[in-house]
Structure formats: C-alpha cells, structure tokens
C-alpha cells in the first residue's frame with residue numbers, strides 16, 4: 001500500500017512538471033506571436049499610412065512620394081487633387097519649365113490661381129525636381145590644339 005501511494009505522488013509531481021513546462025512554452029510562443037504580428041504590421045506600408053497618412057521616411061512623404069521640404073504641403077494641396085503626384089516626381093524642369101507647365105494647366109486644365117503659394121510651389125519644384133545636369137561632360141575650353149600639318153603628307 002505504501003509503495004503504491006508514493007508511486008502516485010511521483011506521478012502527480014511528474015504531471016505538474018509537464019503542465020508547468022507547457023505553460024512556459026505557451027507563454028513564450030504567445031509573446032513571440034504578438035511581437036511578430038507587431039513587426040508585420042509595422043512593415044506593411046498600407047497599415048502605416050492608415051495610422052499616419054503624413055508619415056515621412058528617408059526624406060520621402062510616403063503617401064505621395066514627394067520629397068520632403070519647404071513647400072511640400074502647398075504642392076500636395078495644389079498639385080495632387082487632379083492627378084497623382086508621380087506626374088510631378090517623374091519630371092525634371094528648371095524654374096521656367098515648371099512655370100510654363102503650371103501656366104499650361106491653368107490655361108487648359110482648369111488649374112486654379114495658386115495665389116500666394118505660387119512662388120513657394122515653383123521654388124519647391126525647382127529645388128527638388130531640377131533639370132538633371134548629369135550625362136554629357138562640359139565642353140572643353142581654353143584648349144591649345146596642335147596642328148596636324150605635315151603629319152599626314
């Protein structure tokens with residue numbers, strides 16, 4: 001009889017240990033799942049934008065793709081109601097080019113008068129989306145050309 005009960009005690013201790021083990025593993029896995037879901041949510045741009053539509057990351061306004069800088073809000077206000085901001089970000093122009101694009105839209109596409117924002121908008125566009133001067137090297141200047149006379153008789 002005595003033997004039996006001690007065997008029973010051993011069994012229930014064993015069960016308690018297994019139960020405790022399960023609880024520890026379960027808690028650990030739950031924390032892992034919660035952390036993973038948080039990380040996933042952060043990494044989905046849509047979720048981030050729903051929570052913070054005006055978020056700027058690495059100098060880019062995520063919702064529109066415009067470069068952050070003075071005048072960006074005015075550009076969002078005036079330049080994104082009709083078409084996507086990518087029409088802006090895909091273009092490179094100097095001040096005269098942006099001026100004439102704006103004038104063209106005002107004359108033919110019902111773009112309104114930008115009023116006191118006009119200068120701000122043109123300055124932003126010219127600063128952030130200028131003509132790219134890369135590509136061809138500068139023309140050579142002040143070169144002393146040598147004469148080929150006499151070399152090709």
Ligand code: HEC
Nearest residue numbers: 078079081082083087088091101102105109110111112121
């Ligand atoms: C009232 C509507 C409207 C607003 C506001 C507007 N645009 Fe446009 N924009 C247009 C239309 C329409 C087009 C032509 C789209 C097409 O070609 O399909 C256009 C085209 C453009 C183009 C391309 C031009 C080309 O040569 O193809 C650029 C760049 C542009 N817009 C910039 C801007 C900027 C910068 C602003 C803010 C100052 C702005 N838009 C605000 C209507 C608008």
